[in-house]
Amino acid sequence: EVQLVESGGGLIQPGGSLRLSCAASEFTVRNNYMSWVRQAPGKGLQWVAFIYSGGATYYADSVKGRFTISRDFSMNTVFLQMNSLRADDTAVYFCAGPIEDSPPTFGALGYWGQGTLVTVSS
């Protein structure tokens, strides 16, 4: 059974940094694209970042230059480094990967973690 498990969330002051991790099992990070998606309290889903299997990365305008998505194949883990955090970055952060045999253009995120809460507040 595929599992994605996020960790690293918590309470952080504005301007601070956090690194989120998404550990995958029964799912090979090397062979798949991965996304980070967030959801502010009581709000809708917001796409945050994406990394292709080949390594290319893309970011939402609201996080570009502050967040970095990366991966470690030996750990089968995807990361989201978040710098210069702001109050409006407060959200539950989900990592998600594609359902089998679906191209990136479909955005068919069939596997999701349980989410990790990031709270940016002084």
Add this chain to the structure above:
Amino acid sequence: SSELTQDPAVSVALGQTVRITCQGDSLRSYYASWFQQKPGQAPVLVFYGMNNRPSGIPDRFSGSNSGNTASLTVTGAQAEDEADYYCHSRASSGDHYVFGTGTKVTVL
């Protein structure tokens, strides 16, 4: 524009049919995927591509696409279908993705 617009809320009588729509320029180029989210839970993929339903998703969920509009139809809605539904698509620029604004479905 990279926005995907959905009606904020719809209601459906138990056993009846409800259609949820998603509008945006990117849908002229890319298929939508659809997610169901219940309170406190991660989203669940319920439909994607031209005509694909993940394993385990009931066949009462179906999708369609026309021009700049994607639709998710639930035929014979059940109480457990009450949830928030989001469409999701690659943006027209090709280097972003976007979620729809979300539709809250209430089963009466």
